[in-house]
Amino acid sequence: xxxxxxxxxxxxxxxxxxxxxxxxxxxxxxxxxxxxxxxxxxxxxxxxxxxxxxxxxxxxxxxxxxxxxxxxxxxxxxxxxxxxxxxxxxxxxxxxxxxxxxxxxxxxxxxxxxxxxxxxxxxxxxxxxxxxxxxxxxxxxxxxxxxxxxxxxxxxxxxxxxxxxxxxxxxxxxxxxxxxxxxxxxxxxxxxxxxxxxxxxxxxxxxxxxxxxxxxxxxxxxxxxxxxxxxxxxxxxxxxxxxxxxxxxxxxxxxxxxxxxxxxxxxxxxxxxxxxx
Amino acid sequence: xxxxxxxxxxxxxxxxxxxxxxxxxxxxxxxxxxxxxxxxxxxxxxxxxxxxxxxxxxxx
Numbered sequence: 122x123x124x125x126x127x128x129x130x131x132x133x134x135x136x137x138x139x140x141x142x143x144x145x146x147x148x149x150x151x152x153x154x155x156x157x158x159x160x161x162x163x164x165x166x167x168x169x170x171x172x173x174x175x176x177x178x179x180x181x182x183x184x185x186x187x188x189x190x191x192x193x194x195x196x197x198x199x200x201x202x203x204x205x206x207x208x209x210x211x212x213x214x215x216x217x218x219x220x221x222x223x224x225x226x227x228x229x230x231x232x233x234x235x236x237x238x239x240x241x242x243x244x245x246x247x248x249x250x251x252x253x254x255x256x257x258x259x260x261x262x263x264x265x266x267x268x269x270x271x272x273x274x275x276x277x278x279x280x281x282x283x284x285x286x287x288x289x290x291x292x293x294x295x296x297x298x299x300x301x302x303x304x305x306x307x308x309x310x311x312x313x314x315x316x317x318x319x320x321x322x323x324x325x326x327x328x329x330x331x332x333x334x335x336x337x338x339x340x341x342x343x344x345x346x347x348x349x350x351x352x353x354x355x356x357x358x359x360x361x362x363x364x365x366x367x368x369x370x371x372x373x374x375x376x377x378x379x380x381x382x383x384x385x386x387x388x389x390x391x392x393x394x395x396x397x398x
Numbered sequence: 399x400x401x402x403x404x405x406x407x408x409x410x411x412x413x414x415x416x417x418x419x420x421x422x423x424x425x426x427x428x429x430x431x432x433x434x435x436x437x438x439x440x441x442x443x444x445x446x447x448x449x450x451x452x453x454x455x456x457x458x
Contacts, residue, residue, distance in 0.1 A: 309434040327437075334442035346436040367435045 136183050139163050145170075147215050150178050150224065158182070161189040161291055166227060169212075176212060179223045179291075186219070192291060193221040199268055199293050200225065207259045207286045228288055230281025233328070237275065237335050246357055247388050249332040253325065254381055255285045260325070261374045263287075264318050267296045271314055273324040275331050312366060319370050322377060326364030356384045 139155045140146065140163075150167040153175065157164055167178040179196075181189040193214075200211035200223075213224035236242040244252065256278060263270060270277075272292040279286040294300065294316045302311050312323045330347050337351060344350075348358060360380050362368040371377040432441070 307434075312434070330437070330442050334439060337439060337443070339439045339443075344432075344438040344440040346438050347442065350438050365435055 137163070140165060140180070146178060146222065147217065150176065152178070159289070159291060161185050161192050167224075169224070175227045177209065177225045177227050179225065181221045183220060190221055193223060195295075196290050196293065197221075197223055199290050199295075203263065203266060203268065203290075205259060205262050207284065208262075208290075209286075209288055228279050228281065228286045230279040230286065232276045233278045233280060233331070234275035236280060237331060243335040244332040245336065246333060246353060247385070249329055250357065250360075250381055250384060252280075252285060252332065253329060254378065254385065256287065256325065256328075257374060257378055257381070259285065259287050260321055261378070263293075264296075264321070264374055268293055269296055269316055269318060269321055271316075271320050271324070273321055273328055275328060278328070318373060319366065322364045322371050322374075323366055326361055326366075329361060329364070354384070356380070356387070360384065 137158070139158070140152045142152055142154060144152045146152065146167065149171055150169055153166045153168055155163065155165050156177070162179045162181050165178045165180070167176055168174075169176045179193075181193050185192075197211055197214045200209065204210075209226040209228055211223060211225055215222050231240070237244075256273070260270070260273070268290075270287065270290065270293050272289060273287070277287065277289045279288055292314070296316060296318070298316055300314070300316055302314070313320055330351075333351055333353070334347075339350075347361075353361070359368075360377070363371050363380075364377070
């Protein structure tokens with residue numbers, strides 16, 4: 122079986138070829154470029170020749186026909202339901218040869234991933250928590266509407282003129298749903314994919330560490346844990362440990378926001394001095 | 399059509415698509431030996447968390 126893997130991979134690769142630049146989809150959307158390929162979909166920037174604007178076109182991967190169709194239907198349902206200025210709007214959805222396609226609002230700006238790793242942007246502790254509060258306002262709206270995102274990572278947060286936007290709802294779920302976890306899954310995957318508000322806090326805990334590490338310069342090659350490497354205030358460490366479920370996790374967003382607001386107020390009142398190295 | 403299929407098979411590891419398609423062995427090795435609460439700069443200062451790289455590892 123293993124010796125044919127190269128052939129299966131080749132066939133899959135052939136089947137999953139992205140649309141070519143310039144191709145017009147559904148008589149309306151002209152492909153400008155391919156943004157990337159995720160687990161279930163291929164994403165493009167396209168020009169809508171009816172409304173004369175750029176949009177994001179997401180095409181389901183052909184090899185994910187069964188599970189993918191359900192995932193696309195769910196994503197469309199969730200995006201239709203969520204009406205928030207910092208969440209992309211769903212404009213259109215259609216099928217081409219049984220392959221679902223979604224058309225969404227194009228959010229301008231840069232992902233936090235690109236800002237850190239391509240542009241070298243750095244975030245201080247205070248800036249990181251200020252950004253987190255901004256993101257939590259969007260997450261709170263999602264949670265209030267019974268949605269958990271489950272994929273809040275640095276490539277899925279866009280910053281534009283200081284405002285955060287949340288994109289890619291491909292893994293989002295209704296909080297009322299249940300999902301069977303594989304016992305062989307690594308603990309991190311279980312924590313990220315649990316259908317609970319806690320999975321969003323967990324993902325945002327890691328998100329925060331990417332921000333906080335943007336100013337870190339390693340002095341030795343050997344790696345220690347984030348708690349040993351970063352110089353964080355006691356409060357920041359307390360919040361992150363709860364987000365990452367090392368300590369008793371936050372049960373709802375108000376509890377988390379209250380702790381962050383307390384921390385920001387202290388900075389506002391003259392700064393945090395209790396630094397732990 | 400056949401030519402395109404053969405081309406796709408034999409060029410599947412071209413650098414253009416390698417970026418998009420390969421799952422990160424490094425990531426798997428890294429995660430197998432480091433507890434998620436103990437990550438440090440090796441994890442948070444490496445850009446391998448975008449698109450299919452991380453998604454393939456965490457594919458649901």
